Amino acid sequence: MKSRVLLAADYRGTELEVPRFQPDYEAVEKELERLARRNAGWAEGGAASAGDIAECRLESSLPRFSKERVRVVVGSGMFDRRVEDALLGRMPGESFALELDGATVSVSVLSVKNRVAREPDDSMAAALGIEGVETLDDYAGRIIQAQRSEAFDSVLRDMLFRIRDAVISGSEFQLCKEDWAYCVKLELDYCRAVAALEGLKLEEMTPEQFAGRVPVKSYYELVAMLQDSAWEKLCEGLLGRYYAAADGFDATEAEYEAQAADYAKEWRLSAEAARAVFSPEYFRMNAWSEHAYSVWKEYIAERYYAVND
Secondary structure (H helix, E strand, O other): OOOEEEEOOOHHHOOOOOOOOOOOHHHHHHHHHHHHHHOOEEEEOOOOOOOOEEEEEEEOOOHHHOEEEEEEEOOOOOOOHHHHHHHOOOOOOOEEEEEEOOEEEEEEEEEEEEEEOOOOOHHHHHOOOOOOOOOHHHHHHHHHHHHHHHHHHHHHHHHHHHHHHHHHHHOEEEOOHHHHHHHHHHHHHHHHHHHHHOOOOHHHOOHHHHOOOOOOOOHHHHHHHHHHHHHHHHHHHHHHHHHHHHHOOOOOHHHHHHHHHHHHHHHOOOHHHHHHHOOHHHHHHHHHHHHHHHHHHHHHHHHHHHHOO
């Protein structure tokens, strides 16, 4: 490419409003309660409640309700909701009858296993097998850490675009029309190859065929869209290549082969067919662009976690 960055605006100078993360302690408590429920014990002989296991004998002219022994998880809906509801509060040794589907069903409660809740403790957390989690405090901290990461992901996109727009508008480029046209061609070639995989000819696709694939109604609208986005893509790629000169990043042949293999697996293509769609040139163009975003993302993460340590 003849295009290049003459002067890159400092992305660290972009004004960013970093939101404060607020842990959801109620969600933490609910997760600890779920942990306790998963580790509940069992006691024999009390009245049946939701979640308890009742072993019953069912007698009826209906095959489904004629069983010498059946284990019913009360309130689960896994057997029959009507029988399960009738078992609530029943004790071992009780018998009762129900009218179900036009037949009388006699139910004898043979035994009841009551689910006994336990208070969550460190042993439950340690048993999860999560590296670095030995206590309930460790587990609670890991849950909050996951919440913080999720909150970061929710604001990342907007912050990335803010940096991208600021850096592109504040940088000086030497941009050549042939490089922009080349980016458009690569995108069109990719779209054309993907359409061919589905038995479609890109230039002849109808609005109905574009629907759900690309937000355009015709090939000409697609070309206009790609012409617009390729200008930004070119600038992103040039910035990614500019950053790579300082940090040593490279779009290697080995990485291309690995991504082409993944593409072939995803689309169930031969290696040759995958390379025809996912070309080395298309890979490199995207790799440079993605590198710029990775540099900006690293900076955003640095800012975000400094505020939300």
